[in-house]
Amino acid sequence: MPRVDTVVECPVHDSFRVQQAAGLFDVPLADRASERFTVDLPDLDEDWRIGLIVGPSGSGKTTVARRAYGDQLFESADWPADRAVVDAFAPLGVRDTVGLLTAVGFSSPPSWIKPYRVLSRGEQFRCDLARALAMAGGNSAGQQPRANSQLVVFDEFTSVVDRNVARVCSAAVAKAIRGGRVNKRFVAVTCHYDVARAG
Structure with missing residues (x-):
């Protein structure tokens, strides 16, 4: 360890x-x-898929995550101002993009065709989460993740959404990862303990 x-x-x-x-x-x-x-922390060579770094605000969660996982810590990506959300996931195909958006609990086709900037903060959070999953390593279901190549570390997980949405999103992500639909390892960094029970 x-x-x-x-x-x-x-x-x-x-x-x-x-x-x-x-x-x-x-x-x-x-x-x-x-x-x-x-x-x-658990070793990346151990058999695990989902991790959680949780603690009160100011307790060093981000510092620990950055030290442990370095560039695997997702930093918000730029979104095109004049393009639909689904356009920002290229080169992924539309079916893979829809699969990722659905996997993070964002199942709203009318919102997928809008620009990121007009979405609610909760919708933007789920788009960022889907984009973080898309940007890390490969996407093929059924393959086991290898060390850091398919690790996603997401800071401020569920911080901008209400607690019901947070639990639904956490459960959706956990189900997608454990079920092999999203072939990643995922570490959530948050001050909210309720997501542990949801996932």
Whole structure:
């Protein structure tokens, strides 16, 4: 089991207001603020498909995910302003695109033909999730994922959707991955514990 042990630091800029705020709450001041995160994670050579990094806001989830998985951490992609959502998944075929959109709980053909910018935040979240799955490795069902090649790590998972949509989306993604319809490994990074019960 690999261990992530990382320290993050930033300078503390001394000012009257900083000293005042620190004094109000007895916060010791130094030249730099630092925090250490130590976490044991399953090895990528082990047999697992879905992972979850969960904890309260500011607890180091993104830092741990970035340290453990590097460029596998999905960063929001640019969406064309004047094209339909389905156009942004090329070179995937339309059937594969529809399969991914459905797999993340976004089953709305009228919304698929709209530009990303006009969709609701919840619809945009599901489009981003489908795009993250599309951009990682191969898509052939039935093949076992190999190490990092088909790993998707998604930060702020379900943060912008209501909790009912979050649970439905989590269950849909888990079903698609466990059932082999989406041939990926998936790690959700979130402060919401309810998605663990849904998936």
